Amino acid sequence: MKVTLTFHGAAGCVTGSCYLLRTPDSRVLIDCGLFQGPKTLKALNYNTFPFVVEQIDAVLLTHAHIDHSGQLPKLVRAGYRGPIFATPQTRELCEIMLADCGHIQESEVEHLNRRNAQRGRPLVEPIYTAKDAARAMRSFEPVDFDDWRRITPDIRARWWRAGHMLGAASVELEVARSGGEPLRLLFSGDLGASGSPFLAGPEGPTTGVDHLIMESTYGGTERPPTDPAARRKALADEMIAAEQAGGPLLMPAFAVERTQELLADLLQVIAAGDAPPCEMFLDSPLAIKACDIFFRNGWTGENNPFEKVRAGGRLHFLEKPAESDRLDKLTGWHLIMAGSGMCDAGRIRRHLKRLLWKRETTVVLTGFQAAGTLGRLLQDGHTAVHIQGEPISVKARIRSLDIYSGHADAAGLEAWARARSPVRGNLILTHGEPDSIRALKRRLAPLFDDRILTPELDECLSLEATHAAPEPSTPRLSAEAATTLDWHNRRSDFLSHLDAHLEGLSDDTQRTAVLLRLQDVLGGRRS
Ligand SMILES: [Zn+2]
Numbered sequence: 001m002k003v004t005l006t007f008h009g010a011a012g013c014v015t016g017s018c019y020l021l022r023t024p025d026s027r028v029l030i031d032c033g034l035f036q037g038p039k040t041l042k043a044l045n046y047n048t049f050p051f052v053v054e055q056i057d058a059v060l061l062t063h064a065h066i067d068h069s070g071q072l073p074k075l076v077r078a079g080y081r082g083p084i085f086a087t088p089q090t091r092e093l094c095e096i097m098l099a100d101c102g103h104i105q106e107s108e109v110e111h112l113n114r115r116n117a118q119r120g121r122p123l124v125e126p127i128y129t130a131k132d133a134a135r136a137m138r139s140f141e142p143v144d145f146d147d148w149r150r151i152t153p154d155i156r157a158r159w160w161r162a163g164h165m166l167g168a169a170s171v172e173l174e175v176a177r178s179g180g181e182p183l184r185l186l187f188s189g190d191l192g193a194s195g196s197p198f199l200a201g202p203e204g205p206t207t208g209v210d211h212l213i214m215e216s217t218y219g220g221t222e223r224p225p226t227d228p229a230a231r232r233k234a235l236a237d238e239m240i241a242a243e244q245a246g247g248p249l250l251m252p253a254f255a256v257e258r259t260q261e262l263l264a265d266l267l268q269v270i271a272a273g274d275a276p277p278c279e280m281f282l283d284s285p286l287a288i289k290a291c292d293i294f295f296r297n298g299w300t301g302e303n304n305p306f307e308k309v310r311a312g313g314r315l316h317f318l319e320k321p322a323e324s325d326r327l328d329k330l331t332g333w334h335l336i337m338a339g340s341g342m343c344d345a346g347r348i349r350r351h352l353k354r355l356l357w358k359r360e361t362t363v364v365l366t367g368f369q370a371a372g373t374l375g376r377l378l379q380d381g382h383t384a385v386h387i388q389g390e391p392i393s394v395k396a397r398i399r400s401l402d403i404y405s406g407h408a409d410a411a412g413l414e415a416w417a418r419a420r421s422p423v424r425g426n427l428i429l430t431h432g433e434p435d436s437i438r439a440l441k442r443r444l445a446p447l448f449d450d451r452i453l454t455p456e457l458d459e460c461l462s463l464e465a466t467h468a469a470p471e472p473s474t475p476r477l478s479a480e481a482a483t484t485l486d487w488h489n490r491r492s493d494f495l496s497h498l499d500a501h502l503e504g505l506s507d508d509t510q511r512t513a514v515l516l517r518l519q520d521v522l523g524g525r526r527s
Contacts, residue, residue, distance in 0.1 A: 247355070362399060425451070
């Protein structure tokens, strides 16, 4: 029997990381994340897994981000009873992140079911609850960085520091084979940028890799090299411009790692007199909980930058929804940081809904914005968006500050792949939108010739030491469908344009005429 690797997520898109490795004796998953972005892609979260859950022997987790860990409670709910191997820091972060995700699933379904009941549609169950998340935590088995760990009788693994976020790892796997050398696979997980003052750069084995499975998030982007001082200067400049615009600065931020890094720098630039002081609100219960974890783990040296990230002075931590509601009365220069980072969920949506239409508002996006998310629509310059079913016109200044991203850029990815060379078999590019994967493939072609593979969702490869070959497979979605705007996005776009068009007409007769013409096209009856 062959060794095969199937890409059940993060293939042709950046979310839903989940790879299934089958050997003659074992079946293990590397990551088990939620799909995020277009509704068509997110719908996969509600389906059953495309493999037999009871047959999985172990899960190897690279890091705590929900797009890598977010389906673990669903896996346990579906009957998985094996171990989930992860670093202690990843375990600690998953404890708060999966519970939060469970709450989000519950409240989203509550909201959806209210609408389904009104429309006479069948009610749906949450993917999982906070209770399921707590249950999944009992399956976690801590692993140390750098040490080989027996996973199943024929597989051992070792976790390498990947930068990216607290506890994040690349995972190296060694698969024993009867009558031959073991097969060595390296899964990059998400790779961090080097030069961060908070995290060390990504590491990894320097020899002996047969197949390298690497993320491609920023495969088409090269950022100017920045040091911590340059990063803080860019942040201070955004604050100065936002204050001059006269209104609040909204920072949709990833609750864990990015929020703490931004807060540490914000406090520093204000203390140094480089940016205008203001009341600052951290409006994210998850980020507030994560601050505690960073306070304990963040920086074990003498100088812990996260130590200063405590509520006090002009920095306020808002835990209760009522505290968040009180922000509605504020005017003028202040700063609100809230999740989620891609504006897909969380309290940031409420603030965007009430502030996007004002010219004096500034929104600074600080991380990767996946296709189909509200953050990406704003980044792409859409002048009208829908939030919680309501059309909102975008007059705010929208800025991107991706030097705070936790991901390596194209040069960083190339350097990491180069440091793992020579790779005997293939470079397999995953976790990227099609344009980024294509760009990274072109960039790395001189190093890997024609040995670069770019699997699609649910594609299966059979693995030999020197080559990987595609096996027949049935994809649930094409890469195109996973990353382009789906009909839900297009409907929102159409409704926003229709509203703008109707408003632009000079009188009600013209507006009625347009609506009647549209109704004719649809074949509806005029009333
Ligand atoms: Zn990540």
